[in-house]
Amino acid sequence: MLDEILSIIDDLPPGVFADLTLGGAGHGVATLEQREDLTLHGFDRDDVALEAAGQRLSAFGERAVLHKTRFDLAASLLRQSDVPAISGFLMDLGVSSPQLDVGERGFSYRIDGPLDMRMDNGQSRTAADIVNTYAPGELVDVLRSYGDERHAGRIVDAIMSARPLSTTTELAELVSNAIPAAARRKSTGHPAKRTFQALRIEVNDELSILGDTIDSMIRMLAPGGVGLVLTYHSGEDRITKDRMRKTIDDGALPGMPATSDFEWFFRGAKTASDDELERNPRARSARLRAIRRRDDT
Ligand SMILES: C[S@@+](CC[C@H](N)C(=O)[O-])C[C@H]1O[C@@H](n2cnc3c(N)ncnc32)[C@H](O)[C@@H]1O
Known part of the structure; x- marks a missing residue:
């Protein structure tokens, strides 16, 4: 699903991109290579993943900032790092290949x-x-x-x-x-x-913090900013769809300007193409959903 994600990243306003599930920084590196006007804040709770990501991202110097944490603390860590708003965020949920392969x-x-x-x-x-x-x-x-x-x-x-x-x-x-x-x-x-x-x-208590984390990151989106969530099973996808839909239906979440208005970046969920499935059978259950804060809201 990398191509779909990168085409959405192409559309983001300049600023800070938050990768809440940094892993080995595959998406992180591709994002920084594609958009020179974005800075990356990457989060993961796995030390081994952060070590690998740190090595791959060292070439980008200060454009990449890493945080070891569970992702429910990402919004407050961004604020502590003087980042009040973000251009986009990505959550690529579940387990990574390096975790599975060891x-x-x-x-x-x-x-x-x-x-x-x-x-x-x-x-x-x-x-x-x-x-x-x-x-x-x-x-x-x-x-x-x-x-x-x-x-x-x-x-x-x-x-x-x-x-x-x-x-x-x-x-x-x-x-x-x-x-x-x-x-x-x-x-x-x-x-x-x-x-x-x-x-x-x-x-890993994976589902209990997911919905509130999605809300906390949506609250940080700048006008034109996009939130992307890639899920791998029905429980994750249901929570993601419900939280995004609620924000789109109700408008501003508590703590946001009352004028904030949201829309689906695309309808429904995107799934992997046949080509991708051949290369990566694990993508079979992947569902990508995306929400955008409308410009000037
Ligand atoms: C599917 S991998 C991400 C791969 C990454 N997108 C890449 O391109 O390499 C998911 C990563 O998210 C991390 N993760 C999962 N749940 C997390 C949570 N609640 N808080 C922080 N990290 C989490 C895992 O440790 C794992 O490294």
């Missing part, structure tokens, strides 16, 4: 590693804590709400019989065996995909 981080059902899944290694709760200590009903809720997992009950029964679990491949195999063979044959992707997604969302 077994030790425990995000992948394909690579053996500890059941960890913390984006911020300073946090104490891991996936192992959740799998091994939650009550059965709580675990079923997590798998249903964050993974849309239809076989949550069977998976949780199997977890209860096998506890304690300690590795990713142990859990992945248990989930595969717990799902009925017919459903396993029909499912697209690995049978443990939804369980791992649900646990990752629970470990």
